[in-house]
Amino acid sequence: xxxxxxxxxxxxxxxxxxxxxxxxxxxxxxxxxxxxxxxxxxxxxxxxxxxxxxxxxxxxxxxxxxxxxxxxxxxxxxxxxxxxxxxxxxxxxxxxxxxxxxxxxxxxxxxxxxxxxxxxxxxxxxxxxxxxxxxxxxxxxxxxxxxxxxxxxxxxxxxxxxxxxxxxxxxxxxxxxxxxxxxxxxxxxxxxxxxxxxxxxxxxxxxxxxxxxxxxxxxxxxxxxxxxxxxxxxxxxxxxxxxxxxxxxxxxxxxxxxxxxxxxxxxxxxxxxxxxxxxxxxxxxxxxxxxxxxxxxxxxxxxxxxxxxxxxxxxxxxxxxxxxxxxxxxxxxxxxxxxxxxxxxxxxxxxxxxxxxxxxxxxxxxxxxxxxxxxxxxxxxxxxxxxxxxxxxxxxxxxx
Amino acid sequence: xxxxxxxxxxxxxxxxxxxxxxxxxxxxxxxxxxxxxxxxxxxxxxxxxxxxxxxxxxxxxxxxxxxxxxxxxxxxxxxxxxxxxxxxxxxxxxxxxxxxxxxxxxxxx
Numbered sequence: 001x002x003x004x005x006x007x008x009x010x011x012x013x014x015x016x017x018x019x020x021x022x023x024x025x026x027x028x029x030x031x032x033x034x035x036x037x038x039x040x041x042x043x044x045x046x047x048x049x050x051x052x053x054x055x056x057x058x059x060x061x062x063x064x065x066x067x068x069x070x071x072x073x074x075x076x077x078x079x080x081x082x083x084x085x086x087x088x089x090x091x092x093x094x095x096x097x098x099x100x101x102x103x104x105x106x107x108x109x110x111x112x113x114x115x116x117x118x119x120x121x122x123x124x125x126x127x128x129x130x131x132x133x134x135x136x137x138x139x140x141x142x143x144x145x146x147x148x149x150x151x152x153x154x155x156x157x158x159x160x161x162x163x164x165x166x167x168x169x170x171x172x173x174x175x176x177x178x179x180x181x182x183x184x185x186x187x188x189x190x191x192x193x194x195x196x197x198x199x200x201x202x203x204x205x206x207x208x209x210x211x212x213x214x215x216x217x218x219x220x221x222x223x224x225x226x227x228x229x230x231x232x233x234x235x236x237x238x239x240x241x242x243x244x245x246x247x248x249x250x251x252x253x254x255x256x257x258x259x260x261x262x263x264x265x266x267x268x269x270x271x272x273x274x275x276x277x278x279x280x281x282x283x284x285x286x287x288x289x290x291x292x293x294x295x296x297x298x299x300x301x302x303x304x305x306x307x308x309x310x311x312x313x314x315x316x317x318x319x320x321x322x323x324x325x326x327x328x329x330x331x332x333x334x335x336x337x338x339x340x341x342x343x344x345x346x347x348x349x350x351x352x353x354x355x356x357x358x359x360x361x362x363x364x365x366x367x368x369x370x371x372x373x374x375x376x377x378x379x380x381x382x383x384x385x386x387x388x389x390x391x392x393x394x395x396x397x398x399x400x
Numbered sequence: 401x402x403x404x405x406x407x408x409x410x411x412x413x414x415x416x417x418x419x420x421x422x423x424x425x426x427x428x429x430x431x432x433x434x435x436x437x438x439x440x441x442x443x444x445x446x447x448x449x450x451x452x453x454x455x456x457x458x459x460x461x462x463x464x465x466x467x468x469x470x471x472x473x474x475x476x477x478x479x480x481x482x483x484x485x486x487x488x489x490x491x492x493x494x495x496x497x498x499x500x501x502x503x504x505x506x507x508x509x
Contacts, residue, residue, distance in 0.1 A: 069470035070427045070446040099447030102412040109451040
């Protein structure tokens with residue numbers, strides 16, 4: 001019966017991997033396939049005297065017959081290749097001489113592997129630096145496009161991006177440690193110094209589960225963010241119908257036979273970040289019962305008439321660092337601006353609020369924005385419709 | 401190792417190079433030669449021997465002369481001989497220096 005185990009030791013930790021395989025043989029598990037991620041064993045009689053040795057393959061696919069002959073005469077058997085880096089040999093004979101009896105020569109035997117590892121490390125550093133460079137370039141681009149939005153990066157980066165960055169740097173650091181382990185071994189052997197026995201680094205076994213966990217969290221976060229129906233949503237938000245002075249209906253109520261499109265659905269999207277754990281965006285669209293009578297509004301119908309259809313996009317969040325509330329509210333307003341419209345901002349006093357800002361576009365007057373802040377609570381609104389948001393500040397203020 | 405910048409030959413390197421002085425040798429013969437010559441003091445592991453044969457070939461200290469099945473026979477080159485002589489001279493100097501100092505030490509006592 002085969003047994004699969006996560007290879008808990010890095011492939012760069014030669015001694016650690018050899019020791020681990022010997023321990024497995026001592027409890028009756030003999031390897032059939034060894035990779036950097038997992039090892040497949042078969043059950044056999046336990047052999048406490050088993051010794052495993054990894055020999056660099058020097059880029060060869062097969063062991064040279066001369067090598068096989070020399071090793072075989074000394075009592076060592078060939079197992080197979082390990083990750084195109086090593087040939088694995090083993091012996092159960094306690095009297096078999098060690099493969100290497102000269103430290104300097106053993107160091108020389110690792111030269112190819114050390115060079116290969118250095119090249120791999122250089123390439124890894126280049127692509128990781130490129131990823132970081134792109135990331136920083138993205139931030140720089142955000143800054144140059146509209147520096148007012150930059151504070152939002154704090155909120156947005158403290159979510160899944162932070163998780164990604166933590167894992168990214170953790171992996172980088174671990175890989176550097178692994179590589180250093182091999183290079184230190186090689187250089188000390190070449191100097192004729194016997195490396196001090198080190199306990200194997202067993203963090204490697206957590207790498208795959210951690211990578212999977214990070215991936216699951218990233219996917220989970222994406223799913224969490226995806227818009228869902230507003231029905232049953234219990235957190236406070238401003239109901240667009242309350243703002244409107246005439247009765248309105250949802251798209252499905254008016255046109256039940258038509259398949260609802262994503263743009264006319266009332267939805268909520270949730271976000272998670274350390275700076276704003278309670279963060280959600282509510283999108284609402286309502287439609288007048290009277291068809292095609294408002295030429296200056298939205299939703300064109302037949303004969304160039306328009307059905308009045310206001311919309312409200314509102315972003316709500318509670319900040320874990322309350323002093324940032326004002327900055328974040330202004331940044332969110334800047335984020336929600338429609339870029340092709342000129343906007344004017346007006347700060348107004350409102351009882352009970354730390355900040356109330358009204359923003360109007362100076363072109364057509366349809367689009368308006370507002371931000372309200374109380375303590376750590378922030379709500380920012382973008383409204384399109386006939387109503388004047390200034391007349392509804394009491395409703396807007398009630399959600400913070 | 402002569403021709404390399406890593407310092408003098410180690411004992412196994414020295415004896416492996418020495419093994420080619422009389423005639424060509426294959427791996428098994430080298431191991432036997434070293435064990436016999438050093439009366440078992442220097443043990444040559446197969447990994448060490450294989451690495452040295454590859455390195456010596458790479459540095460043109462030895463050259464492959466015959467392949468018979470899994471068995472390969474090597475001979476020392478002029479460069480290899482020079483490397484051996486150089487190492488021998490170094491060892492002689494080491495021994496002479498040591499003996500001189502030991503003699504001086506004995507006189508002082």
